[in-house]
Amino acid sequence: MSQPEKKEHSVNMMQRPRIEKAVLNISVGQSGEPLQRAVRVLKDLTGQTPSNRLAKNSIRDWGIHRNEPIACLVTLRNDAAIDFLKKAFDAVGNRLRQSSFDLNGNFAFGISKHIDISGVRYDPDLGIIGMDISVAIGKPGYRVKRKRIRKAKVGKKQKLTREESIEYVRDVFGIEILGE
Numbered sequence: 533m534s535q536p537e538k539k540e541h542s543v544n545m546m547q548r549p550r551i552e553k554a555v556l557n558i559s560v561g562q563s564g565e566p567l568q569r570a571v572r573v574l575k576d577l578t579g580q581t582p583s584n585r586l587a588k589n590s591i592r593d594w595g596i597h598r599n600e601p602i603a604c605l606v607t608l609r610n611d612a613a614i615d616f617l618k619k620a621f622d623a624v625g626n627r628l629r630q631s632s633f634d635l636n637g638n639f640a641f642g643i644s645k646h647i648d649i650s651g652v653r654y655d656p657d658l659g660i661i662g663m664d665i666s667v668a669i670g671k672p673g674y675r676v677k678r679k680r681i682r683k684a685k686v687g688k689k690q691k692l693t694r695e696e697s698i699e700y701v702r703d704v705f706g707i708e709i710l711g712e
Contacts, residue, residue: 559664562600637694
């Protein structure tokens, strides 16, 4: 598991940010053939089998029933997440908005056409599908706060800020941050 090293960050390994996971989500809003195409796109992009997400409520006007599969997602971790993010950032022109980052350092962005990702060819059977990508960034040791057994408090230095996350993404991936 090799995380990209930050150029000039602190010497302490426990203070270096890292990509914890990247979640790719395609929400089609209906089951059947459109959902199967979305599942196939995610499987081709990542090599993993996507999991389906069910509708929480029935929406009669849209023809959605409760517990009907309407979306699919894949979670990528470690090197797979980093490799995919490099391709995804190329698809959005190596730019992110500052508003894409939350206060905890996580960020999300969307890709309107999956064929913009390098290495993907257009398939007339699939069509063109967009997706949302959410990325969780954290520091080692922060898991102590989230685990079930022997949960403990985490100090201020271990919490990732928005500015640290922006700096990490800019240094590691060479992304331009808009809106500063």
